Amino acid sequence: MSGHVPPAAIEPLADDAWLVQLGSTIDDTTNARVHALAARLRAARPPWLRDLVPAYTSLGVFFDPDLIDPDAVRDAVLQGLYASDSRADAAVAAGRTIEIPVAYGGAFGPDLLDAAGELGIPSDALVQRHAAATYTVAMIGFAPGFPYLSGLDPALALPRLATPRTRVAAGSVAIGGAQTGIYPRESPGGWRLLGRTPLRLFDPLRAAPALLAPGDRVRFRAIDEAEFMRLSEHGA
Structure with missing residues (x-):
């Protein structure tokens, strides 16, 4: 050694x-x-x-x-x-590198505009910088299939909401402190919601229920609402 x-x-x-x-x-x-x-x-x-x-x-x-x-x-x-x-x-x-399509902003990411304002950058710049990084699944926790992703640009770190939401939609992509994560199912949560993916992060009927595993690498790809709906309809 x-x-x-x-x-x-x-x-x-x-x-x-x-x-x-x-x-x-x-x-x-x-x-x-x-x-x-x-x-x-x-x-x-x-x-x-x-x-x-x-x-x-x-x-x-x-x-x-x-x-x-x-x-x-x-x-x-x-x-x-x-x-x-x-x-x-x-x-x-x-390792594995898995692409996660994400519809950013609007109803998919209700915190995007406020988050960009706090960071002092345009919302499209926040989306671009968030999707530009390669993340690593540091661990799975909080809920079955929830990936804690390291690799967030330190300049994009944001504190959690002072009052957590009682309902966060499944597939929501969010920033919590210096991390990014993806909510695998509807649940309460206090992270900043930037967007949502149509992919199912956890499905108990799959051979491997969790889409992501510790050590995987993740890349986000920005999509529009039409592609989000198409992927949702095809059971992504």
């Missing part, structure tokens, strides 16, 4: 799980280490592994206690953290 790798803290999460804490601040470097560790453990395909749950700075490792001693799992996690697996690392680097 070359270069300095910050230490990890590993603590029991349950009788059948460890929590691997790789940092204390939300940043792209720490999140990339989380996804790299998950990829290495997944690539090894140990029979005792039940699930991996990545978050911004930590990874939950769930195992079958009938097949392995917890301390042995801890040793395997440490080996995965400090060893190199070229195939797993290449898989992380390649």
